Amino acid sequence: KQEVTQIPAALSVPEGENLVLNCSFTDSAIYNLQWFRQDPGKGLTSLLLIQSSQREQTSGRLNASLDKSSGRSTLYIAASQPGDSATYLCAVYDTNAGKSTFGDGTTLTVKP
Amino acid sequence: GAGVSQSPRYKVAKRGQDVALRCDPISGHVSLFWYQQALGQGPEFLTYFQNEAQLDKSGLPSDRFFAERPEGSVSTLKIQRTQQEDSAVYLCASSLGGFTGELFFGEGSRLTVL
Helix, strand or coil, rough: CCCCEEECCEEEEEECCCEEEEEEEEECCCEEEEEEEECCCCEEEEEEEEEEEEEEEECCCCEEEEEECCCCCEEECCCCHHCCCEEEEEEEEEECEEEEECCCCEEEEEEE | CCCEEEECEEEECCCCCCCEEEEEECCCCCCCEEEEEECCCCCCCEHHHHHHHEECCCCCCCEEEEEEEECCCCEEEEEECCHHHHEEEEEEEEEEECCCCCCCCCEEEEEEEE
């Protein structure tokens, strides 16, 4: 059974700092990995989708990398802003299970 | 529509009542998914439709949960004889092409069972 872990569960940084969020998964037979942002009481907003054949994707200040063989993905946020405060979740589409499995997220707080 | 729309946003039910949650996916998206999210946790898969066909319902926690998408567009998740443990946020997502495509989520329906 695919297990997705996100560490740390919570992170607090001062504004302007660069930071890395981690996502690890146990079964490397994945088709893609997607990073989401969730604000309190809201749904999930898609940030980046990485196909299994790709190593990274970039959107603005965000860069996501994928290392299938080691079962890891990282989300790099450059020059963090208070508006980046949210919970960040990763989800992997597991080809064996035929479904997406989510981590429990990392709650980020960026202090002004 | 521009995005995935869910209603109601909030629902309070007495234990034993039936509830129905609606999801209107992005126009043209053939795949539709329901997830359940408990407080402080990631979403858990419930069921998956491709057009009107329910291809996977392995995540439905009991036979009190039922989902349908009769015309391949709007979907309804029904929970019969609600229990307190059913309290959660129910999220709907749609995708242009199958489970392997990018998922787009609605705002969710928060169900509280008293």
